[in-house]
Amino acid sequence: MTHRYVVVDLETTGNSVKKGDKIIQFACVVIEDNQIVDEFSTFLNPEQPITPFIEELTGINDQLVCDAPLFSEVAPKIMKYLQDSCFVAHNVLFDLSFLQDELTNCGYGGFFGSTIDTVELAKIMRPSATSYKLSHLSKEEGFNHDRPHQADSDAYATAELLLLFIDELTQLPLVTLKQLYRLSYSLKSEISELIARILQERMSVSPVHHPYLSIHKGIAMRKLDSANEQNRNYAIEYPKSDKEKIDMLQKAFSNLEIRDNQLAMMDAVYQALSNHQLAMIEAGTGLGKTLGYLVPSAYYAIQNKQSIMISTYTIELQNQLLHKELANLRAMLPFSIRTAVIKGRSNYISLAKFDRALRTRDDHYDSALAKMQILVWLLQTETGDKDELNLTSGGELFWDRLQNAKDFANEHQSSWEKYDFYERARILAEEADLVITNHAYLMSDYFSKKTSNMSDGILIIDEAHQLENAASKHLGSSLDYISIKMMLNKLGIHDQKQLVYKLNSMVNEVKGKSNVKNKRLDRLLQEAIYELEQFFHLLSRLCQEVAQESNAKNTLTLQMLFQRQHEARPLIMLAERLSEHFKEMGTMLQNDVATIMQNGSPGKTQLFHLSEIESVAGFLSEVAEQLGEYFTRNKDSVLYWLEWSKNSPSQYVYLYSQPISGGSEMWFRYFSQQKSVVLTSSTLSVKGSFDYMKQKLGLFDDEMKIHSFPSPFNYKEKVKLLVPTDIPEVNKVSNEVYANNIAAYIEKAAVSSKGRMLVLFTAQDMLKITHDLLKQSEVLQDFNILSQGISSNSKSRLIKHFQNYDKSILLGTASFWDGLDLPGDTLQCLLVVRLPFSPPTEPLLEARCKQIKERGGNPFAEYSLPEAIMRFRQGFGRLIRTNEDKGVFIVCDRRITSTHYGQDFLRSIPDVETEEVELNSIHRSIKTWLQ
Structure with a gap:
């Protein structure tokens, strides 16, 4: 029997059939028996003007369609293509709704056959993809998709994806295919028919052998290699001269920019580890801080046969370290190193729980899709780490049922014991030279009495300015x-x-x-x-x-x-x-x-x-x-x-x-017991002094080594600071009035910088008011407005959307002030809504200030101001991430120039060109600077 698929893509004047939007280009690719056998494409006259946004997006303008046929003229041909076919599209509901509307208007009955949505299919076959946009998937698979948002190019790319996924489905283990088939009836498109056909064909031939897989209780998964002792050379010397270090770095970077401070930082870290010292190292943005501690850590670990635990603040930063920085490290070292990643137990899947969930037939759409994604992912993953998965929000809820836990069932469920991903991660960590983790794991698992000591008391704490927050959360309830x-x-x-x-x-x-x-x-x-x-x-x-x-x-x-x-x-x-x-x-x-x-x-x-x-x-x-x-x-x-x-x-x-003082309690209870600790961050000092951070973390060690290595960037050439003078003072007007002024500045700045804009708030209520105002703006109709807590609660998801769409405005609060890496022209404009003082009524701030007052200190000077300056410096650091970056830094809080302490904020960041502006002149200032 011939299996015929018609892969369709449309370009339209907008995204709503109900609002009267029309098709301006139709394209289809015909697949029969897994071969492309025909193609058809035509522009269509929509009998309405094409907006500038659609013209910019698709490259299709009024001139291209003015002499094109009407849909009614090509409708018979389109119906012929669709006859006895399965309708395939990337987001099938969009294309089919437009097509049904046009066909009905032409007197045809519409299309009522089977459909396959390649977005849905991609989620199953690529469970770890960062994006399911057609352009992203095509790039990842190496397809020549040269004209995204033109129907003929999109249809062909979609057809290639379909053929690839069909081929991969035929190669899956039979047990996985059977599980997918049962679950596929809960999907929105008829993927079940495709899997049924493949299953029928597979059942009629000899079974396929998968040597890299193991099957247990009907679940196929990748075989996990045990850690092997490599032939390792322990007789190595740390590179003493700068030339040796530069030669080493050049193995990973062909266009290496030599940064003297990075080389000096390597020496400082190596000395601290070798002499079993406590060290605090501030490393400015762009210095190459991560390699600044990874290189000496690797040498020390190998020379001394000791493991080093490296902790950073968030799982996102941990993943960045794992996927980017460790690859560079391996490329440059003249010896091999073993690395491992360890996260909290709940990050890992419990296969015993997943086995039980598969046997529970309660499959609504999200849980069925999540199960299908996990079944395919288990054929690939070596870690069982949830962060590899791109689940829907409903899939995230389903994951909560699968979290690994040291619980009763797992202890007595011995048949799954040897497949426990968390235990394997822990064993690998015990055998590794460098162990990568995050502050939350460090507090909750590493320092618990139940966990063996994996790092011999040697710790590198990255993003050390966040250590007290992590400590307080861990010690709190x-x-x-x-x-x-x-x-x-x-x-x-x-x-x-x-x-x-x-x-x-x-x-x-x-x-x-x-x-x-x-x-x-x-x-x-x-x-x-x-x-x-x-x-x-x-x-x-x-x-x-x-x-x-x-x-x-x-x-x-x-x-x-x-x-x-x-x-x-x-x-x-x-x-x-x-x-x-x-x-x-x-x-x-x-x-x-x-x-x-x-x-x-x-x-x-x-x-x-x-x-x-x-x-x-x-x-x-x-x-x-x-x-x-x-x-x-x-x-x-x-x-x-x-x-x-x-x-x-x-x-x-x-x-x-x-x-009230989480950092000092954590220090005395845990960190002071370690052999050597290096704390590093791009912001550890306030007004040139490290006293605030030392006090915050309870560091009273007189022998502690302090180093400050400034950023190598020439900020005078890279950043322009703009301070609006016509915005009212934040404390003298209502939130609504202030938000109106902020929204007006965001609108002007976003148009001038063509999006690529991050707006930092200190409060969620102000963010929400501003978000609502921006959504109503006609000027910003073509912009993608992404707001933390409104568009999504997931920081990583918001960042992905921001990076995938050129005209984006990202509104964020607390967690967006630091730990955010948006290099290149992804971010060109950073606007700070107000100076980042914590609200004076915040209970923890009140309690800490009360303690300072009771001992005769000045709470504002000793705590509130330094804390705000640290956060301000972190925010500023989001703008310039590489030597090629250039951007505009807008501070809308007039206190930065109208108060004496405002000068402390200005002195805390590098010397940059500064200009006072008004709303009617900011457009010119931004365009001139960025051009």
Whole structure:
């Protein structure tokens, strides 16, 4: 039987059929029996003007289509192509909706055959792709897609993708193909028909042997190589002269720019490691900081047969280190090194849980697609690390069910033990010379007593200015209604699907009884559910009352509530009762689990239920401890506070705790015990002094080595600082008025720089108001406006979208001020909405300032100002990332020139050309500078 696919692509006057947009180009490629047999393309007259945006996007203008046929003239030919065919397109709903509309208008019945969406197919076959845009996929596969957004070129590229994916599907292991087929019925296009045909063909021939795969319980996966001891030369000398270092660097960089400070930094790091010292090294942007510590670390590790742990702030930075910097390092070193990456356990897939999820037939679209992506990914991945996957937001929720955990089921699920990705990552880390991790893992896993010491006490801390944040989060805790209620709901009472019912059944089974309920547990659970509602209702009401009196916005310290003793007393009593209930329930659940394990032989499904019960028991015991600490046993060194939304119900009150000085506690508890620690960042000093950072991290070591290596960039030639003079002072007008002024400047700056613009905010509410104003702007209709917390909560996803579209404006808050690398013309304009002072009402800031005041210090000079300057320097550092970059830095906060401390901000960044501007002149200033 002949299998015929018609691959279609359209260019249109816009993206909405309902708004009357029309087709301006139709193209199709015909595939029969996996061969391209025909092509057809034509421009079409839409009988309406083509907008400048569509002309720029597609290259199609009014002149090209004015003499082209109307759709009605080519409709018979198009219908002939579509007859008895499967309709294929990249985003099939878009193309098909336009085509159906035009065909219906011409009196045809439309197309009602099968469809295949190559976006959907690409998500399955390329689960790790950073983007599913046709141009990106074509480039990755090496296709000659020379005219993106022209229908004939797009249709041909889509046809090539389809043929490639069909060929790859035919090569998949039969077990994977069968799993994909079962799941494919939940997809939006008829990919199931394609897989069914391939499956039928495969079943009629001899099985394909896959030597690089292993199959366990119906899941095929890549065989994992064990770490082999390489023939390694330990008798190597660290390059002493600059010439030796330059020769080495040139092996990785053909157009190497020699940076003396990078060479000096290498020596400083090597000396600190060799002499077992504590060192703090500030390395300016563009210096090559990462190789500045990687090269000496590699030499030291090999010479001394010791492992070095290298930690950076985020997983994104960790991945950048892994995929880019380590490749350069290997290219230049005259010896081989073993590297490993280790992240928190929850980053790795649990194959035991995935096996169970595959057997659960609850497949709505997102979970079915995620399962299909993971099945294909397991044939490729060597790490099992979730960050390799590009999941939908629904797929991310599904992943939460698959996270690796050292839980009951895994401990007793021995058949999957040898396939545990996290354990393998840990073993590789123990055998590696350089171990790459992130601050969160360093705090939660590496320093836990359960984990063996992997780095012999030698640490390199990159992005060290973020260390206190990571320490405080690790040492802190949080409580909220939704998390607790979800756990209680899991237990249930009389519902046969819930855990208490299943637990009772298993206990009765081992005791040889039937239908005996644990009445004490049932009653405790009912009381806990009722009292939880009462507790958060009372907490919310008290928050509102105290907030009205104190004019607090949405944060309060618990101490402020406790001051109202009469109202707080019932709340404290409820917290004590809940704590007792949770503690007793946790103990009862754990005892029942122990009884079942000692007296019975639970099956696989029962083990998973026991695992969940043990997890809930642990959670309840932890909540019992937290409630006790929050409401009856406060520690002086810890701050306890609440956050809530005035317009939300009582369920949306969140309780938090953090040590007031997280860095110093972490230092004394962990880092001071290490053999050698090197802390590095592009911003560690304030006004030329390292005292603020030393105080923040509790570094009181007089022997500590301090180094500062400035950036090699000539900022005078690279950056122009623009300070608007016609914007009102931020503290003298409402957020709405200030946002209107900011939006006007963003609009002008974005047009002048053709997008490629990052806007940094200090507060989410200001960002949202500005986002709404920009979305209404007619001038910015052709711009892609991306806003943190609105367009997406994922920083990495927002950055990908920003990089993939030329005319982009990215609005970000806290996490976008640092750790963001956008080199080249990706970013040419950076606008700072206001100087990055933390809100004075932020509880942690208040507590730290109070401590400084109590010892006779000046909180503004010692903490608030240095913290803001550090963040300002980090923000400035986003603009220039390479020697070729050039950009405009706009600071909209007039305090930078109108206050005495504003000069401290200006002195904190390199000397740049500065100009005061008004709204009507900024356009000229930006265009002149960038040209």
